[in-house]
Structures are given as C-alpha cells and as structure tokens.
Amino acid sequence: MNNSQEEKLKANKRMIGQTVYVIERDHHSWYGEVLDTVDFETFLIKDSKSQEQKKISMFDVRGCR
Helix, strand or coil: CCCHHHHHHHHCCCCCCEEEEEEECCCEEEEEEEEEEEEEEEEEEEECCCCCCCEHHHHEEEEEE
C-alpha cells in the first residue's frame, strides 16, 4: 500500500460509527452505520433496517445523517 492509499484509509477510519446514506448500483438506497474499513476505498456498513452487513464502495456513500 502506498502513502496515498494509507492516508485515504486513515481518513476513512474516521467514518467508523457514523450513520451514512448509501445508494447502491441498483438504485436501492438505505441508511446504515459504518462498522469498519475494508480497504482504502471500501467500508463495511450495517443496514439500519435489516441489520445486514455489506461491503460498500466509498463512491456509493452519499453523506451522513
């Protein structure tokens, strides 16, 4: 992992515990809690309704509530 990726991972770790709005490729949208970072551009997020944990690209996370 290069320095740029390490910096992104460090920044993404600050999102842990935050509630975020997710828009998936099939246009299904939902709120969830960031549980962890998988890598420098992927989060592990728990769906607030189904409690299902999903790996989500940072590009599909639209903002915090």
